[in-house]
Amino acid sequence: MIVLGKIVLGLAGTAVAGAGLLCSEGMIQVNVVEKRPQGHHLHVMVPALLVPIGVHFSPRENIAEASAEIQPWLLTIRVALAQLRECEDVAFVEVNEPGQQVRVAKSGGTIVLDVNSEEESVHVSAPIRAMSSAVEELAAAAPATVR
Amino acid sequence: MPNRIRNLALLGALALAVTTAAVAAPKDHYLHIKVDDPAKGESVNVNVPLSMAEKILPTVNRGNLHQGRVTISNEDMNGADLRTILDAIRTAPDNEFVTVKQHGQDVRVAKLNGNLVVHVREASEDGHNVDITVPMKVVDALFSTAKKDELDVAAALHALAEAGDTLLVSVHDATQHVRIWVDSRSSQD
Numbered sequence: 001m002i003v004l005g006k007i008v009l010g011l012a013g014t015a016v017a018g019a020g021l022l023c024s025e026g027m028i029q030v031n032v033v034e035k036r037p038q039g040h041h042l043h044v045m046v047p048a049l050l051v052p053i054g055v056h057f058s059p060r061e062n063i064a065e066a067s068a069e070i071q072p073w074l075l076t077i078r079v080a081l082a083q084l085r086e087c088e089d090v091a092f093v094e095v096n097e098p099g100q101q102v103r104v105a106k107s108g109g110t111i112v113l114d115v116n117s118e119e120e121s122v123h124v125s126a127p128i129r130a131m132s133s134a135v136e137e138l139a140a141a142a143p144a145t146v147r
Numbered sequence: 148m149p150n151r152i153r154n155l156a157l158l159g160a161l162a163l164a165v166t167t168a169a170v171a172a173p174k175d176h177y178l179h180i181k182v183d184d185p186a187k188g189e190s191v192n193v194n195v196p197l198s199m200a201e202k203i204l205p206t207v208n209r210g211n212l213h214q215g216r217v218t219i220s221n222e223d224m225n226g227a228d229l230r231t232i233l234d235a236i237r238t239a240p241d242n243e244f245v246t247v248k249q250h251g252q253d254v255r256v257a258k259l260n261g262n263l264v265v266h267v268r269e270a271s272e273d274g275h276n277v278d279i280t281v282p283m284k285v286v287d288a289l290f291s292t293a294k295k296d297e298l299d300v301a302a303a304l305h306a307l308a309e310a311g312d313t314l315l316v317s318v319h320d321a322t323q324h325v326r327i328w329v330d331s332r333s334s335q336d
Binding site: 075076079080083084087088089090091092093094095096097098 | 175177187188189190191192193194195196198199202203206207333334
């Protein structure tokens with residue numbers, strides 16, 4: 001009985017540690033609500049850590065083009081992401097017009113995009129750290145001749 | 148006695164820490180852009196930390212922009228020698244030194260309190276009223292490159308951050324208001 005308890009405790013501990021590790025870089029949230037009757041409501045929440053892992057294990061030929069295209073901008077993206085991490089919370093862009101509002105902001109360690117129109121509302125948030133990791137994985141996927 | 152010395156040492160350490168923190172983390176300045184069109188109910192607000200722009204800009208090498216500098220061609224300047232004009236302005240005393248009045252347009256350029264000031268007034272119904280104030284230090288930084296056909300935008304941003312709170316541009320016409328300014332607040336409230 002004691003052995004069984006230890007096994008259960010070990011499994012639960014591993015699960016908690018795994019969940020903690022998965023969530024360590026925060027969560028990516030996508031929320032889309034269509035405002036028409038019987039409109040769709042899409043809500044996706046995934047651990048941000050999965051994105052760089054996903055890029056890492058993607059077949060190289062599938063991401064080679066994107067990887068090559070990002071190379072000239074790599075330094076700019078790296079500096080921008082580093083600066084984003086360091087700066088305090090700020091709404092970078094706010095657009096208000098009749099029937100539509102757009103907001104791009106930094107909140108905590110996350111970049112948040114909100115679009116609210118008459119047809120739908122969209123909310124996307126992604127941790128900056130995960131964006132950095134994903135960019136590095138994508139950059140590393142480029143053929144050596146491009147890097 | 149040892150307690151007093153310890154307290155004094157603690158107080159000194161605290162003062163040193165506060166001073167170091169204040170020196171190490173100067174308050175960031177933000178470039179704000181606000182465009183309002185009350186008639187259409189539209190508005191656009193942009194807030195950019197100057198330190199961020201200053202660091203990112205030198206990494207962009209595209210077109211006329213390279214290492215935080217912009218190359219300007221003679222065609223862009225219509226043959227005007229900006230450096231010579233600015234040298235003349237820099238050495239001139241605070242005064243209103245250019246006034247142009249033509250076709251319902253009144254343009255005044257002056258150097259006031261260390262700022263380059265431009266006022267444009269258009270008399271027509273949908274005419275623009277433009278006020279531009281640029282600290283001379285920013286203008287100097289903009290023209291601090293060795294090359295004649297270059298503007299150092301990154302240096303100008305750095306000088307702008309050091310210049311403190313400034314209303315740079317204000318444009319009003321019949322329907323739209325545009326304001327560009329720098330202050331230490333991250334929002335426009």
